[in-house]
Amino acid sequence: MKQLYSSSRIFHHHRDILRSAGNNRPITSSAMAATSRSRSIRANTNGLANWDPSS
Numbered sequence: 001m002k003q004l005y006s007s008s009r010i011f012h013h014h015r016d017i018l019r020s021a022g023n024n025r026p027i028t029s030s031a032m033a034a035t036s037r038s039r040s041i042r043a044n045t046n047g048l049a050n051w052d053p054s055s
Helices: 001-022 028-041 047-052
Strands: none
Touching: none
């Protein structure tokens, strides 16, 4: 359980870095990542139901 918790913290921290970096540079790679992410979310209705855009 501790391993899962620390992995989750690392993931969220990394995502926040990416989000702030995206504000300071061209959007191309961020847009591509968002496109592929929403495509995989759309392919998985369960993921869509559980996806929280604010998190």
